[in-house]
Amino acid sequence: MSPSPELVHGLSEAFEWSMIFYVSASNAIYFFLMVLGFFALRSHRARQNAEARAVLLNSPLLPEVSIIMPAYNEALTIAQSVRSMLDLQYPHYDVIVVNDGSKDDTMRILIEEFHLCKSTRRIGTAPTQPIRSVYRSRDPIRLTVVDKENGGKADALNAGLNVARSPLVAAVDSDSLLEEDALLHVVEPFIENPGKVLATGGIVRVVNGCTVERGRVTRIATPGRVLPLFQTIEYLRAFLGGRVAFSFLNSLLLISGAFGVFDREAVLEAGGFATSTVGEDMELVVRMHRICRAKKLPYLIVFVPEPVCWTEVPESWKVLHRQRNRWQRGTVESLMAHDRMLLHPKYGGPGWFALPYFVIFEMLGPAVEMAGYLFTVAGIIFGVVSTKIAVLFFVVSVLFGVLLSMSAVVLEEFTMRRYPSVFDLLRLLAAAVLENFGYRQLLTFWRLEGVWDGLRGKRGWGAMERRGFEQNAQVA
Numbered sequence: 001m002s003p004s005p006e007l008v009h010g011l012s013e014a015f016e017w018s019m020i021f022y023v024s025a026s027n028a029i030y031f032f033l034m035v036l037g038f039f040a041l042r043s044h045r046a047r048q049n050a051e052a053r054a055v056l057l058n059s060p061l062l063p064e065v066s067i068i069m070p071a072y073n074e075a076l077t078i079a080q081s082v083r084s085m086l087d088l089q090y091p092h093y094d095v096i097v098v099n100d101g102s103k104d105d106t107m108r109i110l111i112e113e114f115h116l117c118k119s120t121r122r123i124g125t126a127p128t129q130p131i132r133s134v135y136r137s138r139d140p141i142r143l144t145v146v147d148k149e150n151g152g153k154a155d156a157l158n159a160g161l162n163v164a165r166s167p168l169v170a171a172v173d174s175d176s177l178l179e180e181d182a183l184l185h186v187v188e189p190f191i192e193n194p195g196k197v198l199a200t201g202g203i204v205r206v207v208n209g210c211t212v213e214r215g216r217v218t219r220i221a222t223p224g225r226v227l228p229l230f231q232t233i234e235y236l237r238a239f240l241g242g243r244v245a246f247s248f249l250n251s252l253l254l255i256s257g258a259f260g261v262f263d264r265e266a267v268l269e270a271g272g273f274a275t276s277t278v279g280e281d282m283e284l285v286v287r288m289h290r291i292c293r294a295k296k297l298p299y300l301i302v303f304v305p306e307p308v309c310w311t312e313v314p315e316s317w318k319v320l321h322r323q324r325n326r327w328q329r330g331t332v333e334s335l336m337a338h339d340r341m342l343l344h345p346k347y348g349g350p351g352w353f354a355l356p357y358f359v360i361f362e363m364l365g366p367a368v369e370m371a372g373y374l375f376t377v378a379g380i381i382f383g384v385v386s387t388k389i390a391v392l393f394f395v396v397s398v399l400f401g402v403l404l405s406m407s408a409v410v411l412e413e414f415t416m417r418r419y420p421s422v423f424d425l426l427r428l429l430a431a432a433v434l435e436n437f438g439y440r441q442l443l444t445f446w447r448l449e450g451v452w453d454g455l456r457g458k459r460g461w462g463a464m465e466r467r468g469f470e471q472n473a474q475v476a
Contacts (some may be wrong), residue, residue: 012375012384020393026361028075030241034407037244041415042307061191063167064092065183065261066320069158070153071174073240075105077312079113081174084215086141090183094142094416096160097174101129101150124162126272128155132207134163153257154273154280161272164264171281173258177207177215177310186261189302198288199262200302201255203239205418206232207310217310222424227320230435231313233428237408240305240415247303251354253289253334255301259309277337278459279330284336289350293341305416309449321446329458330451335363366447370396373441398436405432414441 069083071078085095099107110116115137123131129151137143144396146159157171168190172178180201189197202341209223223229246252255262260281268275270287275279285301292299312321335358341347342355379385409428412418419425421440 003165009384010381012074013386013389015375016372016379016385016393017390018105019368019375020389020396022368023031023372023393023397023400025405026365027396029357030363030404031400031407034237034241034404034411036248037241038411038415040244040248041240041411043428046465048196049347059191062090062092062184062395063187063190064094064165065170065187066160066164066166066264067093067095067170067172069097069172069174070100070156070160071102071106072150072153072156073102073104073106074174075102077175078106079109080212080215081177082110082114082143082215084177085172086213087144087180088178088183089180090187092166093183094144094166096144096146096163096425098146098148098156098160100148100152100156107147110145111135114141114143115146116145116448117144119144121163126158126162126194126268128159128162131159152275154275154277157273157280158275162262162268167264168260168261169264169267170261170311171257171312175210175312176204176258177217178259178307179217179310182308183261185306186259187238190261190263193300196298197263197300198266198292199255199260199285199413200304201243202303202304202309203416204235204256204258204311206235206313208232208313208315210310212310215329220418220420221423222419222427225315226230226316226431228313228315229379229427229431230439231320233248233408233431233435235313236412236428237405239303240411241404241408243303244305246354247301249349249353250300251280251289251349252303253286253350253354253358255285255303256309258311274337277330278326278335279334282330283337284335285351285439286334286341286355290338290341290347292346293350308418315364320393324443324446325453328447330356330452330456331362332451335359363451366451368449369397369444374442391395401436401440402433405435408432459471 061204069081070084082097083094086263097110099110110229115138116137119136121132121134121136131433132147132149135145135147144163146163147155147160168187170183186200186202189200206218206223206228208225209221209227210217210218211221222232243252243254257280266288267284268292270284274283277283288301335355341351342359345349372393376385376390380387380390406429409425409432413425419428
């Protein structure tokens with residue numbers, strides 16, 4: 001006997017109400033994190049003191065830092081990125097570029113631009129793909145280049161750890177640019193809390209549309225193309241809201257692979273960067289939480305909103321699709337690798353709050369949200385969901401998304417204020433509205449693909465096609 005129409009209608013509306021509750025809870029929690037991030041940002045800005053920073057810059061307490069830059073087919077940006085790293089305002093640091101078996105002119109450009117010659121520098125013993133050669137510059141610059149067989153980003157970072165000698169190592173993407181004082185800002189927590197800080201990360205901003213000259217962003221502007229403009233909103237929302245709040249609770253699970261500083265000994269003791277995942281940045285941070293919580297060691301993993309890393313984001317849908325699939329797979333792999341921490345009292349805030357949040361809203365979220373969209377449309381077509389409930393679902397899923405995106409732009413304006421033009425601010429506000437109508441739903445579908453690929457163990461990085469910093473500025 002088939003179920004009665006009343007039963008089907010009742011079950012359908014019950015399911016729809018559960019979708020409304022889920023989306024509302026997700027947005028409410030994220031809005032709470034953004035409000036918490038606002039107060040944390042204001043507190044951070046209030047503590048800033050230019051004179052104290054000037055004293056710090058000349059302090060003998062500043063630890064040495066080795067900047068590790070993995071590079072794979074980065075011919076368009078590698079020269080400017082390295083120049084940017086060599087011109088930082090920091091007294092004790094060196095730059096280690098790891099050419100991970102590039103198939104383009106990356107290695108040739110490095111040799112010619114920086115006058116490299118082979119070196120006999122000793123390297124450590126952490127297992128990596130074979131190293132072909134180690135180079136040093138004939139010029140008086142603090143640059144080492146490691147040329148190795150391709151093994152992926154994590155393998156390249158481990159090769160950099162083998163060469164580094166400094167107590168701190170900074171992992172920086174080779175398609176990124178650091179502002180002059182970025183390293184000083186992000187090292188501050190290590191000085192303020194000696195022996196406790198394991199890792200710090202800075203904010204990553206979109207360089208597309210900005211003017212870049214000799215490895216420096218000389219004019220900040222929003223991207224001229226719609227796709228990177230939408231990604232600008234995403235970056236603001238993720239860094240100024242979520243990461244500031246999670247850091248405040250000492251439950252930060254992700255230091256962006258584009259720019260993060262780590263205690264070198266702590267990384268080596270934890271086993272280095274995992275080569276079995278495409279989310280090596282998140283996996284290492286979660287592993288550090290697990291080790292320290294299990295041993296009851298005092299520690300901090302800190303997000304610092306002031307240091308800025310400028311990165312080139314995808315300008316084609318194909319490349320963006322690959323990137324988001326990889327990010328989602330990395331999240332799934334990291335959460336599955338450390339599932340024992342979930343809701344375990346021994347792991348404190350990361351186990352009770354951060355990991356459940358990531359599992360419920362970041363890992364399972366795409367499936368639930370996509371099911372909500374499909375079920376709502378089907379329910380209207382077949383008449384099993386009332387129009388009033390369907391409209392309510394779209395209100396909480398779309399209009400709340402608009403609220404969060406616009407809040408991120410307002411948060412940027414009231415705290416950091418990096419976009420000087422009113423026109424740029426208006427473009428960001430417009431993008432904060434428009435990205436919720438189609439773009440975010442497409443990303444949800446791509447993230448759902450990533451969850452499926454992560455659960456079935458798909459491997460592979462996916463090629464990233466670059467335009468180069470100067471070409472992006474010309475397009476803008």
